[in-house]
Amino acid sequence: MIGPQLTGSDPAATNLAMPKIASSFAQFAAVRSGRRAVCAATMVAGLVPMLSGCIQVTAPDKPIVIELNVNIRQEVIYQLSADAEKTIKDNEGVF
Amino acid sequence: MTKTRFSSSVALMGAAALVLGAAGVAVAQEARDPAYAAARSSGQVGEQRDGYLGVVGSQPAAVQAMVRDLNNKRRAIYTEKAAGKGTIEEYAFATACRLIAQTAPGEKYQAPDGSWQTRTAAAPQRDPRCP
Secondary structure, eight states: OHHHHHHHTSOTTSSTTHHHHHHHHHHHHHHHOSHHHHHHHHHHHTSSOOOTTOOOOOOOSSOOOOOOSOSOOHHHHHHHHHHHHHHHHHTTTTO | OHHHHHHHHHHHHHHHHHHHHHHHHHHHTOOOOHHHHHHHHTTSEEEOTTSSEEEOSSOOHHHHHHHHHHHHHHHHHHHHHHTTTSOHHHHHHHHHHHHHHTOOTTOEEEOTTSOEEEOOSSOOOOOTTOO
16 A cells, blocks of 8 residues: 555656556555546546646756846946057047 | 177167157057048047947948948957957947047937937936946
């Protein structure tokens, strides 16, 4: 009784031993009835993905990219300001 | 003997540096091309908020070519000067803050919203990030 409960809470139907255990658990649980039985049954069957108590999380298919350095950094502008002033003076024909 | 030779070479180097310095000053004081100065004061070209020159409205091809040429030179300067200090865009932006502040009354400059403004005696509209 303890065995089926522990294995039954693992992700369904991904390893070879699972269908047997899960189906036996489903049979066992179906006799006892209850929400967990419904949940396990749907997970094993893989028909309706969502029922009450089953939570499905979908990972994004694209990698998450955090873009840094998008904005002009103000502290850098302050540091460059004096340098820019000199550059303007040194290149009067261009500015 | 050795000492004499050393000091003479130092003197030579000093003289060379002086000549080079004089040449550098001559280059630095090279003023604006008359065509560029005229285009600026007549408002055909203006200072953009990104550190480059812009053509205001539709202008002759010669003005557009001049702006392109000057902007290429500016980009080269920004690229060289920004190395190790910040990005080229940041250096150009910092220069734009100065250039817009230094515009003379009557010249055109780009406001933070992108519109062309004519500089008056009052302070120009600048990006809030400008120092």
